[in-house]
Structures are given as structure tokens and as C-alpha cells.
Amino acid sequence: MTGTDIAVRVRGVAKSFGGTRILDDITIDFKKGSVHALVGENGAGKSSVGKIVGGYYSADEGTVELFGQPVTRFSPRDALGRGIAMIHQELQLVPELTVLENVFLGLESSTGGFLRKGDLDRFHALEETCDFGLDPNRRIADMRIAERQKVEIMRAIARDAQVIIMDEPTSSLTEDEADRLHQLIARLKARDVTVIYVSHFLDHIIANCDRVTVMRDGKVIRTDEIAGETKQSLVDSMLGQASEIIWPALPAAPAQNMPPVVEMQNVSTATGLSDISLKVRPGEIVGLIGLVGAGRSEVGRALFGADPITEGSYAVNGQSQQNGRLSVRSAIAQGIALVPEDRRKQGLVLTQVTRPNISLASLGSIASFGFINKARERERTQRMIDHFGIVPGKVDGEVAFYSGGNQQKVLLSKWAVEKPRLLILDEPSRGVDIGARQRIHEFIVEMAAAGVAVLLISSELEEVINLSHRGYLMNDGRIFAEADCRTLTVEDALNRIFQEQGSAPRIKEVPQA
Known part of the structure; x- marks a missing residue:
């Protein structure tokens, strides 16, 4: 590919948090007007690459070029100003505002602090493009995750972005809704928009993407055209070995x-x-x-x-x-135990580390006279870390920075530590x-x-x-x-x-x- 074909060029990028290297020597070219998938296990670094491109993280090493221009100091606002929008896996909406207000947040055509009727007209025009069927006056706090995800997508489209990073965009959508999103992506691609598509739905990637980069342990394993790829070939590259996708055998059903x-x-x-x-x-x-x-x-x-x-x-x-x-x-x-669908807002305490997150629902069993037995708490937490394979395997790990899969394992551990x-x-x-x-x-x-x-x-x-x-x-x-x-x-x-x-x-x- 020539330089003029490239929307985003990432060269030798590395990133660390708290002494843990999450990205190492990342080199990827994202072509203009293409849908480029990033795949890998949780913790492989896919979302982190998206956040580097979207201005949410700054690279410790390496370079990033946008449309041929090098990027130095970069923020999400800078990224938006240069045509880069990111749709996060963990949604970034304002719950107390309406759909309309969230979609055009920062882009309002207002008079005296009030939204003009023109914004409603803009919304209806955007809805014709997206075909999501959202009520512009509905409050975000009253909506389900799948509906909120559609609002995030509309926000990116409203900003006329030329590069859109989609992190797990179909994770809460039905198959019908996912099909509509993929039709929208095809229309964006026809307008020369570049889509960086992070997903664990390999069937969606094979059916809708042009190229794929496989990542493992913060490194790029390979980048190839999607033609000729299969679900199994991607899984094998992600895991570093041949592996079958199997369902575990169920125990015998109890008597009626x-x-x-x-x-x-x-x-x-x-x-x-x-x-x-x-x-x-x-x-x-x-x-x-x-x-x-x-x-x-x-x-x-x-x-x-x-x-x-x-x-x-x-x-x-x-x-x-x-x-x-x-x-x-x-x-x-x-x-009775509940693992809710929104792990970050309803399941985990992101200001706390792994240990109290796992202990929160069963403090009575490790406390006496109001004092927690710290040694026992640490022992049970480590046992759960080992049992689920939580990475990083730190009793006092910063849960807020864990990958989605490892956050989910912490949440499951909260209820598994004492059998419900x-x-x-x-x-x-x-x-x-x-x-x-x-x-x-x-x-x-x-x-x-x-x-x-x-x-x-x-x-x-x-x-x-x-x-x-x-x-x-x-x-x-x-x-x-x-x-x-x-x-x-x-x-x-x-x-x-x-x-x-x-x-x-x-x-x-x-x-x-």
C-alpha cells in the first residue's frame, strides 16, 4: 500500500501501566475506506490499540500517523478534530441527558443554552442513515445497554468521522440489529470511511471485514486479508495453538x-x-x-x-x-446471587482493587467483631485468581484497568468464593x-x-x-x-x-x- 492509501499508520508503538507492558512493538496500517478487524483474547491489547488511535492513551514508544501527518500530543478532543471517533465497549454516555442531547453533545446549535429545533431535524436525518428507531427525547438512564450502544454509534456518525473505532459494537445487539449495523458500516465504507472493528464475534468479522490483525499478549501476531480466513484459523492464531470450539457436557438434569x-x-x-x-x-x-x-x-x-x-x-x-x-x-x-449484564456500573467497584471486589458479597464469613481477617481475605482472593486464571494475577490488581474478560472473571469470583x-x-x-x-x-x-x-x-x-x-x-x-x-x-x-x-x-x- 502507498502512503496515500493509509488512514492510520501505527509504527513500533509500546504502552505500559504500573510496570505492566500492555502493548509491545505494535505495527499496523489501517487502509482508507476499509473495515479492519482486531482480534485476540481479552488482554491481547486490541482495545488499547484503539485507545492509542483515538487519543485516550498516549504511546510510550513508537509513532502514530493520521492521514500522513505524525501525531505527538493527542487527546480524544484532538482526535475528533482530526476525524477520529471511538465507540467504547464500556459506553461513555451521560445518563441524565436524552438521546438527542447525547448524540449532539458538544455539537449543539444552541441559542441561550437551549437546543434549536434544527438539532431535531439533524437527528431525524441521522436516523434515516442509521435506521435504529430511537426516540430522540428518551433519557439514556431509562434505556437498555443495546439501545445505548446504538446511541454511541450515532454519536460517532454525527461527528462526520473519517476513522471510526468500534470496540465490541454488536456485543448487546440481536442478530437482526447486528445485520443493520453491518449494513451501516458498508455504507460508511462506500463513503471512504475507515472502520477499526474490535470484536469477539468471529463470524461477524469474516462476513464484514476486509483485513484482520491477530493480537496476542500485547503483540501483533499477523495481519492478513480476510479472504481465506476461517473461524478456526483465527482462533488458532489467537491462542497460539490448534484449538476446537466446544461446549462443555452438562451434568444430569435433576429429577422433576x-x-x-x-x-x-x-x-x-x-x-x-x-x-x-x-x-x-x-x-x-x-x-x-x-x-x-x-x-x-x-x-x-x-x-x-x-x-x-x-x-x-x-x-x-x-x-x-x-x-x-x-x-x-x-x-x-x-x-441468591446475581451477575448483572453491566459489570462496570452494577457489578464491580472500579475504585477498589481485586481483593475487596471478590470479598464484597461475603464479608461476614471473613470478619469478626467488625474486623476483616486480611490474611484469609488474601488467601481466598488468590484462590479465585488461580481458579479462573485472572490476569494479572494480583490480589491488589487495579480492576478498572483489567480487560473485559478479566473483569468478568472477578465478578464471577465474587459469587463463586462461597457457593450460592x-x-x-x-x-x-x-x-x-x-x-x-x-x-x-x-x-x-x-x-x-x-x-x-x-x-x-x-x-x-x-x-x-x-x-x-x-x-x-x-x-x-x-x-x-x-x-x-x-x-x-x-x-x-x-x-x-x-x-x-x-x-x-x-x-x-x-x-x-
Whole structure:
């Protein structure tokens, strides 16, 4: 490629935090008007490369050129001024502002501090390009992660960026929504926009990218054209060895007459659930199967006591909860654990290190007279680090700077350190690499084999079906069917969901699980 073909040129870039080298001698050319994928395990350095290009990190060594011009002192504002926008995996929105205000934040055409009607016209024009169907007046705090992700994408498009860095852009989207995003990316590419695409969805990369750079341990392993690549060839390069993508074998399902750990009968909530009836037995993995917005997360929150129940009955370990209600404190005391879908905002304390993050839900077992036994706390934390393979393996590691997969392992450790009776997992493998995903899947099976009841929520239907004994199919806040996941396929599940919605599927054919 000639210099004029290159949008971004990275040469010999290195970066360290706290003495840990996260990038080493990174050299990559990102061609104008192309979709260039970065793949690798969590901690490989993909997002860090994006943050170097986007001005969020400064390189300790090496050089970066944008459209042939060298970059020295660089910030996100500088990057935006030079046509570089970044869509973060951990979203960077202002919760109390509306969709419209977030999209045009810093670009407002205002008079006396008030947005002009012209901004609404600009939004509708942008919506025609993106086709996301967002309400411009809706508050971000009231939106689900998948919807917030669309707002982040619109923000980048609104800034007329010539290079857009997308970090896990489809991690919370349905297959239909991901297809629409990829159509948008194709339109951007036709306008000569360069897209740097960071993702763990290898099928999406193979179908939609032009080139791919494989990273491992902060280094570039190889950069090649996507033509001729397969999912397996990418996995082998990421892991440094031949490896099969396999689902762990489930333990035997418990007997039907075994008393459930939790049981709901005709439950409704103020968050939109209606007539929910379900049960989860010890040693059983039960999946909630539905599309984004079906009410799956709301079921998990109601079971955990985070959302109040307005109608129906709810029993935990055979004991009916007063008025069907349960507080979070009471849920934890009765052995109920929730790993939420938003690990950074709802699951972890990012101002704390690994040790207190793992201990937070079980301080009573390592404290006496109000004082924590630090030696025991450190021993249990190290045991969890070793068990999950958390990197870096530091008891007092800075969790805020961990990769997404390692943050998720810390969050899982918080509940695994003392075995719960019911483990609710909401999007447990969102935004993690194939190696971390495999470990998380093994952990789910380990919990069930140890007699823990598991409720699994995942937007990846293949994941929830292959890891569950039974499944409840959901739509519009209701459970409309129960299925044996041993005989259910992804295609069957989607057909039943769309039939329930009264519409024909808008997705491509999905391979069987």
C-alpha cells in the first residue's frame, strides 16, 4: 500500500501501566475506506490499540500517523478534530441527558443554552442513515445497554468521522440489529470511511471485514486479508495453538419432583413482567430465551429482589416471601446471587482493587467483631485468581484497568468464593474472548454439578440453548412456552419467538446449535 492509501499508520508503538507492558512493538496500517478487524483474547491489547488511535492513551514508544501527518500530543478532543471517533465497549454516555442531547453533545446549535429545533431535524436525518428507531427525547438512564450502544454509534456518525473505532459494537445487539449495523458500516465504507472493528464475534468479522490483525499478549501476531480466513484459523492464531470450539457436557438434569430453589407463580412487576411462572431446581441450568427487550433481565432482577413484585407469589427454598417481595439483602442472605449484564456500573467497584471486589458479597464469613481477617481475605482472593486464571494475577490488581474478560472473571469470583443456592447470570460472556468464554462456560457447568441452581440469560441463543437443561421462551415481558434445550435448535427458538410476535423472521438463516 502507498502512503496515500493509509488512514492510520501505527509504527513500533509500546504502552505500559504500573510496570505492566500492555502493548509491545505494535505495527499496523489501517487502509482508507476499509473495515479492519482486531482480534485476540481479552488482554491481547486490541482495545488499547484503539485507545492509542483515538487519543485516550498516549504511546510510550513508537509513532502514530493520521492521514500522513505524525501525531505527538493527542487527546480524544484532538482526535475528533482530526476525524477520529471511538465507540467504547464500556459506553461513555451521560445518563441524565436524552438521546438527542447525547448524540449532539458538544455539537449543539444552541441559542441561550437551549437546543434549536434544527438539532431535531439533524437527528431525524441521522436516523434515516442509521435506521435504529430511537426516540430522540428518551433519557439514556431509562434505556437498555443495546439501545445505548446504538446511541454511541450515532454519536460517532454525527461527528462526520473519517476513522471510526468500534470496540465490541454488536456485543448487546440481536442478530437482526447486528445485520443493520453491518449494513451501516458498508455504507460508511462506500463513503471512504475507515472502520477499526474490535470484536469477539468471529463470524461477524469474516462476513464484514476486509483485513484482520491477530493480537496476542500485547503483540501483533499477523495481519492478513480476510479472504481465506476461517473461524478456526483465527482462533488458532489467537491462542497460539490448534484449538476446537466446544461446549462443555452438562451434568444430569435433576429429577422433576425435586423441590425447586426458587419458584414464581403468576408474577407481575412494575418493570413490565406479566404472569411469570417458573422454577429452578438444584443442579439445574435453566435458560431464558428471547430477544433484547423480552424481559429476561427483569426476571433476574425480580428473583434477586432488585425489582419489586406487584402480583403473584414467590418462594425461595420452599418459603413464601412476604407479599411476594424480597429485598436484595434478604436474597443474598438466602443464597441468591446475581451477575448483572453491566459489570462496570452494577457489578464491580472500579475504585477498589481485586481483593475487596471478590470479598464484597461475603464479608461476614471473613470478619469478626467488625474486623476483616486480611490474611484469609488474601488467601481466598488468590484462590479465585488461580481458579479462573485472572490476569494479572494480583490480589491488589487495579480492576478498572483489567480487560473485559478479566473483569468478568472477578465478578464471577465474587459469587463463586462461597457457593450460592441460585446463581443468576445475565450476559455472562458479553464482550469476552473465546478463551475467557470457554472458562465461563466451564464455570457454569461446575456450579450446576455442585448442586447450584443456575438461571442463564444470554442474547446469544446458541449459548443459552447449549448450556441449559430447560428453557423458558419469552416475549414482551411474558413466558409463552417451556422447552427441552436438549432438542431445541436456535432456528426453532427464533421461529417460535417470531410466531409469538405475529411477524415473520427478519434475520438470516441461523445454523443449528
